[in-house]
Amino acid sequence: xxxxxxxxxxxxxxxxxxxxxxxxxxxxxxxxxxxxxxxxxxxxxxxxxxxxxxxxxxxxxxxxxxxxxxxxxxxxxxxxxxxxxxxxxxxxxxxxxxxxxxxxxxxxxxxxxxxxxxxxxxxxxxxxxxxxxxxxxxxxxxxxxxxxxxxxxxxxxxxxxxxxxxxxxxxxxxxxxxxxxxxxxxxxxxxxxxxxxxxxxxxxxxxxxxxxxxxxxxxxxxxxxxxxxxxxxxxxxxxxxxxxxxxxxxxxxxxxxxxxxxxxxxxxxxxxxxxxxxxxxxxxx
Amino acid sequence: xxxxxxxxxxxxxxxxxxxxxxxxxxxxxxxxxxxxxxxxxxxxxxxxxxxxxxxxxxxxxxxxxxxxxxxxxxxxxxxxxxxxxxxxxxxxxxxxxxxxxxxxxxxxxxxxxxxxxxxxxxxxxxxxxxxxxxxxxxxxxxxxxxxxxxxxxxxxxxxxxxxxxxxxxxxxxxxxxxxxxxxxxxxxxxxxxxxxxxxxxxxxxxxxxxxxxxxxxxxxxxxxxxxxxxxxxxxxxxx
Numbered sequence: 001x002x003x004x005x006x007x008x009x010x011x012x013x014x015x016x017x018x019x020x021x022x023x024x025x026x027x028x029x030x031x032x033x034x035x036x037x038x039x040x041x042x043x044x045x046x047x048x049x050x051x052x053x054x055x056x057x058x059x060x061x062x063x064x065x066x067x068x069x070x071x072x073x074x075x076x077x078x079x080x081x082x083x084x085x086x087x088x089x090x091x092x093x094x095x096x097x098x099x100x101x102x103x104x105x106x107x108x109x110x111x112x113x114x115x116x117x118x119x120x121x122x123x124x125x126x127x128x129x130x131x132x133x134x135x136x137x138x139x140x141x142x143x144x145x146x147x148x149x150x151x152x153x154x155x156x157x158x159x160x161x162x163x164x165x166x167x168x169x170x171x172x173x174x175x176x177x178x179x180x181x182x183x184x185x186x187x188x189x190x191x192x193x194x195x196x197x198x199x200x201x202x203x204x205x206x207x208x209x210x211x212x213x214x215x216x217x218x219x220x221x222x223x224x225x226x227x228x229x230x231x232x233x234x235x236x237x238x239x240x241x242x243x244x245x246x247x248x249x250x251x252x253x254x255x256x257x258x259x260x261x262x263x264x265x266x267x268x269x270x271x272x273x274x275x276x277x278x279x280x281x282x283x284x285x
Numbered sequence: 286x287x288x289x290x291x292x293x294x295x296x297x298x299x300x301x302x303x304x305x306x307x308x309x310x311x312x313x314x315x316x317x318x319x320x321x322x323x324x325x326x327x328x329x330x331x332x333x334x335x336x337x338x339x340x341x342x343x344x345x346x347x348x349x350x351x352x353x354x355x356x357x358x359x360x361x362x363x364x365x366x367x368x369x370x371x372x373x374x375x376x377x378x379x380x381x382x383x384x385x386x387x388x389x390x391x392x393x394x395x396x397x398x399x400x401x402x403x404x405x406x407x408x409x410x411x412x413x414x415x416x417x418x419x420x421x422x423x424x425x426x427x428x429x430x431x432x433x434x435x436x437x438x439x440x441x442x443x444x445x446x447x448x449x450x451x452x453x454x455x456x457x458x459x460x461x462x463x464x465x466x467x468x469x470x471x472x473x474x475x476x477x478x479x480x481x482x483x484x485x486x487x488x489x490x491x492x493x494x495x496x497x498x499x500x501x502x503x504x505x506x507x508x509x510x511x512x513x514x515x516x517x518x519x520x521x522x523x524x
Contacts, residue, residue, distance in 0.1 A: 014378055203387070204391050205363070206368050206374070207363065207364070207387070207391060207435070208361065208363035208388075208439070210357070210360045211356075211360075213391060213393075214391075
């Protein structure tokens with residue numbers, strides 16, 4: 001094992017230029033993928049923030065006893081789709097309207113009686129914030145006798161659904177294409193390293209080294225290059241993110257688990273690339 | 286120990302390289318495989334170390350048979366063989382010592398044993414003083430000696446040599462041949478492919494197998510040597 005580690009490190013020392021080149025190539029192809037990832041992460045976050053506003057509002061009939069409402073709130077909170085339920089009384093509704101609708105302040109100021117109904121504002125759990133689930137919850141809310149009307153902004157929730165579908169599909173296609181390109185480039189780079197050492201491989205076979213023994217240093221080398229490339233790509237993405245966040249628009253960076261996942265993906269791609277390259281080479285000689 | 290039984294090797298593009306070849310190299314023997322270039326000497330050696338499989342017939346080497354051997358067993362066979370080539374096949378970026386040690390390292394020899402074994406074979410080939418030099422710093426003859434040391438370090442049963450003197454001048458050739466004789470005298474069988482008949486003539490008592498167009502035309506171990514007019518004189522021809 002020590003020997004294999006030594007051989008792996010030796011490979012870096014013997015061909016520093018080629019090693020640096022392949023790490024750079026891996027880094028840049030992962031960087032492009034990382035940039036795309038940043039865009040995806042931020043679009044997702046924005047969509048999430050918008051989706052958070054998906055709310056089903058049930059307006060209540062006047063004079064509904066508070067006990068009935070309290071029981072109903074507990075019922076509704078136990079719906080599988082429901083995250084939280086807020087009871088907004090008539091007075092609170094008016095206060096909110098005064099606060100949020102400043103241009104109509106005068107009208108609200110002069111009112112003798114409060115025209116606004118009390119409501120239950122139902123927020124949905126993550127993953128249920130779409131038109132279909134909102135409609136299911138709305139249907140169920142309508143069955144309560146004290147509920148006058150249920151609204152959830154059907155139009156824009158449906159639009160949001162469509163946007164989400166499009167963003168998901170585009171992300172999958174473009175992300176898949178970038179990942180494929182990265183795998184091909186990295187595979188080629190590693191193939192170069194294998195070809196560069198084909199003489200050594202031939203000699204190893206002649207003196208009776210097993211294929212597994214020959215393969216292992218290359219696999220380790222590929223893994224190491226992939227991880228290094230991943231780290232460099234992460235650094236580059238971070239720099240790009242800093243620049244965008246400061247000068248263009250506020251954006252989020254990867255969470256630490258996403259970053260680790262990226263580096264692991266780099267290592268995995270490196271490993272897969274060498275496995276394919278060395279395997280093909282060993283079959284051919 | 287090495288037994289070819291009616292071996293035929295055909296390549297899809299170039300046709301038959303060997304046709305119905307049979308010969309037997311015994312333990313401790315010094316055997317020559319001679320013939321013009323293209324006669325099939327290298328192919329026969331490649332079949333011996335199982336880099337190729339015969340199209341038909343069987344090659345048996347030290348208990349391994351081409352008919353039965355699996356891919357996983359080939360490395361085990363190679364550890365019983367030492368192989369040297371015309372072009373030495375040394376790793377340019379390692380010293381003589383490291384080149385020899387490489388053969389031990391990749392076969393999993395314990396580290397503590399590697400140093401002494403390497404020095405022993407380097408001394409045997411007369412290069413102990415140049416252990417730390419790189420191939421480019423050595424003469425052709427010295428490089429071939431390093432290759433021989435690498436081939437010997439695993440204590441092979443047989444040393445396979447494919448035109449080992451092809452790139453050497455006369456003086457270096459004599460040195461390498463003498464070294465191979467010494468190795469043979471110490472008990473290791475040698476199977477050497479060469480078209481250099483001066484070497485063959487200089488070694489009386491060696492087993493001689495001559496190939497022509499992929500067929501055995503002469504085998505000195507056959508009980509009744511063919512009459513002189515049938516056995517073509519061993520004249521040298523430009524390769």
